[in-house]
Amino acid sequence: MNIGLFGYGKMGQMIEQIAQDRGHSIVAKIDVETEEVDYKKIDIAIDFSTPDAAFNNITTCFEQNIPVISGTTGWLSNYDKAVRICNEKNGAFIYASNFSLGVNVFFELNSYLAKMMSNLNQYKIEMEEIHHTQKLDAPSGTAITLADGIVENTEYTGWELDKSDEKKIPITSKREGSVPGTHSISYNSMVDSIEIKHTAHGRQGFALGAVIAAEWIQGKTGVFSMKDVLNLN
Known part of the structure; x- marks a missing residue:
């Protein structure tokens, strides 16, 4: 799986390590100073960016037919808009306030x-x-x-x-x-x-859950939650 990381802070770096340990590749690291992104290389996006950047990151990926896993908080006033765009583009999306x-x-x-x-x-x-x-x-x-x-x-x-x-x-x-x-x-x-x-004893649990969610959503369309990933419904 070729992963694009939106946000390359401490969480992004932890996700990178865990994803690579599980056999995946990080093909893009998008942060505040990133000017160009080659979306064609990305199979799935994992967003742990900032509240100001999250909505644009997520919806741009939907426009590019890229599934999105988002753990960024503080942007949820635009969540319903993101869901609508995801459904319009027949995309795939999981938002969780916590992926642990x-x-x-x-x-x-x-x-x-x-x-x-x-x-x-x-x-x-x-x-x-x-x-x-x-x-x-x-x-x-x-x-x-x-x-x-x-x-x-x-x-x-x-x-x-x-x-x-x-x-x-x-x-x-x-x-x-x-x-x-x-x-x-x-x-x-x-x-x-x-x-x-x-x-929580560290960030590893959050990062592992996000990577597991990314693995689970491959080939699916729709808006899901960690309840779906963990079969807790």
């Missing part, structure tokens, strides 16, 4: 716990996410996905950053050192607390 295999299991666990807790109004929910100081967006895309999973299964109407509204999930975002990513959700009452937590 463990995190995607954690997403399912979070939704299941929210469903069980939905009628226990004495419990109040809190969420915390911790990432490295170079992370640009807050809260993290993973935290937003977790919040969406709770909203779908409870009476909460949304989320708020660093605020407390009884109808919304309060999310605390911390930026510390080189933390790859820690997410915790707690349900607290006067008598006890229930907490689930996922801690």
